[in-house]
Amino acid sequence: MAQPVIRLWPMLRVPAGMLAVLLYAGSLSAADTYVLEEPSTDTRVRLVQTEVNTQGKVKVSVGGGRSASHELDAAAAFRFLERRLPPGGRDAEALRAIRQFEQGTMQTTVAENSSGTQLPAANSLVVSSGRREGVLNYCPEAALTRDSLDLLELPGDTLALVALLPPGPVEVGGSWAVADWAAQMLATIEAVESAEMKCTLASVSGNVAKIDVAGEVVGQRLGANSTVKVTGQLTYDLQQKFIARGSLEYKIESGIGTITPGIDATVNANIERSLSPSAGRLTDAVAEAIPLEPPAGALELVFAAAPWGMSLRHDREWYVFQALLHGSNKVLILRRMERGSLIAQCNCSPVPTVKPGQQTPADQFEADIQRSLGERFGEIRARERVPTDDGRMITRVIVGGSVELKGDKGAVDIPMMWIYYLVTDPNGRQMSFVFSVEPDLHEQLGDRDVAMVKSVRFVQPQ
Incomplete structure (x- = not known):
């Protein structure tokens, strides 16, 4: 620290000995320091x-x-x-x-x-x-x-x-x-x-x-x-x-x-x-009572489509992209992002109710799939019933095909998979899902599609 500059007016003279003491004390002084912290042990509310x-x-x-x-x-x-x-x-x-x-x-x-x-x-x-x-x-x-x-x-x-x-x-x-x-x-x-x-x-x-x-x-x-x-x-x-x-x-x-x-x-x-x-x-x-790590399922999110009388749960890598809950073209679109990359898209919509205990016939469901995909449709690669323990019926159909992307240098066909689900509750209410994913990313998607579909719960529409 620099020595202080001391200017003495004639009427305020300080004896030389005292001045020496003051200067010595000044040479030992230091700027004040401050501890600015909030320790985790401070549990004040x-x-x-x-x-x-x-x-x-x-x-x-x-x-x-x-x-x-x-x-x-x-x-x-x-x-x-x-x-x-x-x-x-x-x-x-x-x-x-x-x-x-x-x-x-x-x-x-x-x-x-x-x-x-x-x-x-x-x-x-x-x-x-x-x-x-x-x-x-x-x-x-x-x-x-x-x-x-x-x-x-x-x-x-x-x-x-x-x-x-x-x-x-x-x-x-x-x-x-x-x-x-x-x-x-x-x-x-x-x-x-x-x-x-x-x-x-x-x-x-x-x-x-x-x-x-x-x-x-x-x-x-x-x-x-x-x-x-x-x-x-x-x-x-x-x-x-x-x-x-x-x-x-x-x-x-x-x-x-x-x-x-x-x-x-x-x-x-x-x-x-x-x-x-x-x-x-x-x-x-x-x-x-709060654990160090979130309990299993605590990080899941819920989406409630009250006008449809439906709710579902999903993990945090699914993001709501669009939600049209009213009108003639009802659809919920979610996109899955992992580490900044798009992995898959999910489209979910209500479909007409059937009689209690029944489900839209498989041949009609598959015809609807082919009609919706049009020229993108390639082949049906798998069809199966997903087991449940609550009386719901879940049908899965996996379709292969391609999507044409057009750019300045022409068009290119991108291989694509579409995983369709038809979910029907015992009262005949139904929801359809389609997950769009490139074949190379299917393994990364894992079973997160079926986990979302199985989470669907039907409630009274509001």
């Missing part, structure tokens, strides 16, 4: 309130290599209690929490078309665990829908904010490089090409420490090239020893993907945290 606002554009493919842009405006609000859980591993996996949501809503407008999402009361208890690619959420009491899972992907998630804190004591003006996994977790990028993020202890005033955040993560999300730039500031309460608030701005640029539109948007997240006077449901008993 915090109240978290988050507001997120998004403005920008979405880009969709309109064919012929062309795209169209539409205005995007979204607002989300969350209020929940949060309590830390013991670590489940190292780095991101060390960050775990259980949350009790009191509010989780989002309103989105794209091209003047508005839609809303709200976290159901049945999913108010959520277990959150850090992962490099973001925060993994599940509800231990009821399966989440894809909409609810997406809603819970909070910009500025508090677990990701904790990962930004310095690894050791830091003085005002001191900076530290954020670990690659922490930057990736904050940006929710699945496959990272580059990650650079830095934090700086900008100031300390009383019990308030201000931390500046800035960085950029480049990579792929759901197979689409993405760049996320993050800037903002965290406020750390030195007395209570936790992050009390955060204000982050995300600049997101993402290309058009197989299951997602392109995004060019600015997301602003404001987070407020305080100690909760009540633990709510987050008691010691509830926290201790």
